[in-house]
Amino acid sequence: MHFDLYTLGVIGAAIGIAISMSFTLLGLVLRGLPALRIWASAFWVVTAAAFAQGLDENGSLLSTVAGGGLIALANALMLMGIAIHLHYPLRWRWPLAVVGLFAANQLHAYLVPPSQTVSALMFGAYSVVWDVWMVWVLLWRAPRDMRNTCSFTALIFIVDAVFYLLRSVVVLFPQTFAHTPLDELLTTWNYLFGILSSFLLSTGFTLMLAERLTLDLRRLARTDGLTGLLNRSALIEAGTRLVDACRARGQACSVLMFDLDHFKSINDSWGHAAGDAVLGHFVGVIRGVGLVRDALFARYGGEEFVLVLPAVEPVQVGALAERMRAAVAAKPAVFDGRTINITTSIGGAAATDANFERLVSAADVALYRAKHLGRDQVAWSPGVERPG
Template identity: 30%
Template structure:
């Protein structure tokens, strides 16, 4: 494909400039002089890490493709098992060959059929990983794991610091490369499971390096647990996907109901409260009729993001009940505090501008009904009925407003 047709140029000026800068920085740092000599042993280590990385990738190729398809956000792959071992054992030029080989193989064998992973994205990801590797090596100050082995606890802390540096630098460098940067901690840095997986792969990478430095044959022992971990992560992603709405990424009806039932049981045991918000976009049919259903889907996604940004934090759960109706679960909240949250959501939706081609859809509004446990009901269905009653009253009395069922009583 000619350079002028590369997908990179469609990412926007900010992303294009950032990707080119990170790639240039990765090339520049790769070419700098290295204190670690390139000898037969380091070349053999490079070959072992590259071969094992390719074997693991080939063995888990089907799993990786499915993970890419079901994941709505960037996800953690398994390359840190090999690249972090390279950080602890290889000089920068060979480390660059390792990263290039692993990501090139992933692009050709695992990602080539997936339109969401263009070649420019693979190159950018590889450059960011390489910069993270170099940052981790800077913490080691030219030493490797063989040197760390002779230093006792200081060497152990140095390796741990290198792993932490890799983790943090990679998380920060990825953010500007995204076309759309999330507004919640989970959207910015991933879930606890995502970060836990990255930590696990870094730990396995350190053990890989230790095995190669002392008893090289033991490095083969990492493959069975790594393949099992890869498959376990896929199962978890499929479970999450089964409870998510495809258009918005929010909980679907069954997923939200399951979470709400657990919250209800906990509130009953602990004698606490929680709140429900029922939201319905006003005149949404006009959006579909005027701009088309694809534009309507874009509006639903933008509304979902606005609701997530307006709720209080990680404990709150937002779901889509179908059509233009949304529901929000607010654990540990009572009557005086739930109204401001609902108003914040209503105002956020009212100020939305959703780009559709050359146009922007504005003037959106929503009606919201509020119910609080246990005052409005002691079962989930009663609470939903109460919130729906308040929502209907908001619709019937002018729309674009918040109504608490307790005020109706």
């Protein structure tokens, strides 16, 4: 069955409209995914390009400049959507500069028509540049937990680049490849390949969105919504693994448990919004003192926090606890233009042979001893190793 360019353009436009509508409707539901809106715009632009090129086969201003420029713009939107989705800091000006360069080249081609060979080579070169750029971002800038879907999407761009490279080879060596099966295949699939690529890309982007949502949900299930720290269940899971690893290596592992002194009176006197601000301020102060690598800092519940310090000498942990206590006392929280003085009591425990549950229990006992002794101080559990 033979399809002329007009028919293929209509088919491509119909599929493009369906894909664009799907992404647009998804964007109305999933409002927290900015990449989704950008990809929806990209597919709308691809659809407009299909109309511009499919409705005019004569190389006019519409098909040459507008159609080609729209394709370049769609590539730029796809690239920026990928970068934003992966949190890669790519500035808009670089893709848009390439779009401008391509549009200027297309305008020159319209005013001074090059040979068919040169025109095909230029379009193929621009296509390969976009493909390689997107593959690089997908494979080398993707987080480890998103590699699977990014690799699938990158494969689509790799196939697209190979397709245009093969076309360029056929154009460069017409005597060798003219009327060969490769030449006929590339000619027959020239426009159909573009339609298939759009469909596969929509699938790849959808899988990337689904994976992002899944990871975000898992992260939310492990994170305290107010402070952004690990929550209690995530702390127990990660802390158990960390302490067991230290015990297997014969290294000391320490646990510090913090309690904000008189926190209930802050809520009663200032309101719960102030209490939330104080909790956030406290987390910032502790982080500002400096946490060692691989440390676990989590909200244990209410105004209680836990810090797990693996492979750190107890003497160093004792000094760190004192610095943290002093830093909290020296830096009042600010709420609604007024300062709120806060202090913290700290209970500590350190051991080389205790499990996570025992360390936390020992630190909890030490914490209550610090509060009983007058608060705003550090106490250590007598049942395990004590620094100094």
